[in-house]
Amino acid sequence: MPDYKLNINGESHTINVEETTPMLWVLRDHLQFVGTKFGCGIAQCGACTIHIEGVAVRSCQLPVSAVGEQKITTIEGLSEKGDHPVQKAWIEHDVPQCGYCQAGQIMSAASLLNSNPNPTDEDIDEAMNGNICRCGTYTRIKAAIKTAASN
Amino acid sequence: MSLIKTSYGRRSFLKTSALAGGGMVIGFSWLASCKPSPEEIANLPKEWFEINGFLKIGDNGMATIMSPNPEIGQNVKTSMPMIVAEELDIAWNNVIVEQAPLNTKIYTNQLAGGSQSIRQGWDGLRMAGATARHMLKQAAAQKWEVPLEEITTENGVIHHKKSDQSLGYGEVASLAATLEVPKEVALKELDEFSIIGTATRNVDGEKIVTGKPLFGIDQYKEGMLIAMIVHPPAFGMKLKSFDASEVKKMPGIKDVFSIKTYEDGFNKSMFDADAFPELVVVVGNSTWEVMNAKKALKTSWEPFEGYEDVFANFSGDGTFSKSVPAGAENTESHMEKMEELSTKLAKEVRKDGDPEKAFKKAAKIIERSYTAPFLAHNTMEPMNFYADVTADKAVLSGPIQTPEFMEKSVAARIGLPLEKIDLQMTRQGGGFGRRLYGHFVVEAAAISQKMKSPIKLVYTREDDMTFGNYRPAYHARYRAALDENNNIIGFHVRAGGIPESPLFANRFPAGAIDNYLAESWEIASNISVGAFRAPRSNFIAGAEQSFLDEVAEAMGKDPFDFRLELLERATTNPVGEKNDYDAKRYAGVLELVREKSNWSPESTNNTYRGVSAYFCHNSYVANVLEMVMEKETPVVKKVYCAVDCGIVVNPIAATNMVEGGTVDGIGHAMYSGLTFKDGKPIQTNFDRYRMIRHKEAPKEIEVHFVQNKEHPTGLGEPPFPPIMGSLANALYKATGQRHYNQPYITQKKVVS
Incomplete structure (x- = not known):
């Protein structure tokens, strides 16, 4: 099995795994970055969303061999002190119910705001449509994204 | 001030330390990164004094409050400790919450389960806080040598005004911990509450948004192996054989074997329900390696003979059995069978007056049938559990709604006495009833015992969605008899399901109509079912409220007026005695939502409205849903909800629960369903199983609570059922067509 040198949250990590191993399991099983969640394994629910160079990607369908030297950001590295505007807005609106999907929701929202700092309702719907929340916190998520955008 | 005898709920005053000899491990927490940050540690007290099992006071005046119940997203981990803190009389920001x-x-x-945590916990939680406050006051009175009656408290500070002395709870905590539990303590008056009724954010909020390990599936321990299961591909099938010779050679794979989850002759509780009692298990070093081995495994399956499954009932003092027939079932034949049974006489459950006569002399009869499919719970966190079973003890940890029941099942399975089992609750990525059924807890224990190693059992989404314990498939046929003046003179509901009926014979409109008949039927099935958020109500509410809408229309009445007239009758002159609702509170939520939504039955600005109301799990919810059509697709613009759950403990979380239940209800009624071919679920993951998504959620939800001083009741389930009725009723206005069969949108858009 080959070695992979990965840049995760600004730090270098070397791991030895089989090349098809999805980043989701590299993060969760091998590096204990468990904030990135397993939901469906087929890129349909968004719970495993991470950033590759600031762009939201479903880590369950991203083989470790495809990452190369690109910068990976997980929920643990989104901000140093948990004070990214999206995280703060999530607390302000008390978004989570069970909370399981929220790391993925936050990563999708942060990626949206990276590329579009003032999204319309339609932009939000479009960017967030791949993230399922079984508890039904969608209206709060939208409100929190608007709050984050205004900050 | 109300005095209350502490003899009630006496058990609340047991200290955990006194029980430590019983094999309980106190403060066991191996979610290492959940430890407090250095800043937090700097503020922590040097010593804690346990006042009772619910709380400890630190020497610096902070309090640790234990949250007793499993947290599945209903926010009890915040709201239950709030109730203790209220009566303890301490500032909320000096409270640390721990999972008990x-x-x-x-x-x-x-x-x-059953939206009961707050309702059943309320008195005991208040008592625990009030007793601690009383003992702290007693300690201060002793220290200052002043009468107890002259002592007051405020936000964690004890005052004696006469001598102008004050001290913090922390200064007398060590003395208070040694005092006898008082026989009688004072509870706060409701208008003295300062924490209850104040928006209080989720105690785990910061950990959730920063991705800290909180959930069962996040658990990791040095040397831990990953286990996954392979279950039969279809209901009606069992394991015949498997060939693991190649798979065992795959990288990272430790072992492949089959297990029986429950041993023959085990006295199962209702929470041990399990359609696939024999499984193949793959164990290895990492999830991806085990997933690959699982895919490569060669298995063969065979049909099973029909059997009777016997379970102990909830209280454990009796048994009931379920017939599990052989065969491969199909949705198509399910639908035909349900339609057929709905036309035959069924088991009479309630009869008032003479319904036969009323229907015979009716000038007009309205008859409609409603259906809904099986549903999978689809908690976002798939089933999983951690287990470390050794010769003399077992440590288990993970997401489970019924820990007490499963501890017993595990003890029996691995042959250890109950006191050697330590079962811990993690935060749970959704419950919705799925995690009441803890076969996966027993599986984890059995696998760990066999492997002689700590293991984490993890289901894939497909394993999870195809394992059963589903919401049953339902059918309800309603009839209403109207006289020549369009008055309702008879009502008939005949409801059934596969394999359980959704009927609640004593609920509204029973009690409001003179001639009433309720019948029930069931069709046995080998597709396993279980409680799903608001069991039975989650279908019958929408069916009943759609039907009442149609009846109101036929009578030429406004849908609010019609419902309120029936409730007036049920209030002033109820029919029968066993009516399972309070008609006044029912009418109260309807009146509130009518006012807040500025109700008008007519469509304005192309906005179409539907109304619905329901009572279940002790809370009342009514709503008005506003819909517009955009490119022939219905869009829910706004939902107004009115809720009567008594005293609202935490308004921000209560509102969140109502919003979530509303979104979830729209989602399931509109989009979701599980169908079968040859015993196999056709939908196995979120590519084919439709869940509501961002775009489809209502654009706005407005929640209003009835302000009263009633005993608080739950919100996990009550907001979920009624919205399906207002959705169907608004869809009718928007499309001109009644929708009888869920999910309303099976393809891309509503047939209009």
């Missing part, structure tokens, strides 16, 4: 260990001697009802 499983110990029903102290915490009684440690089960997440």
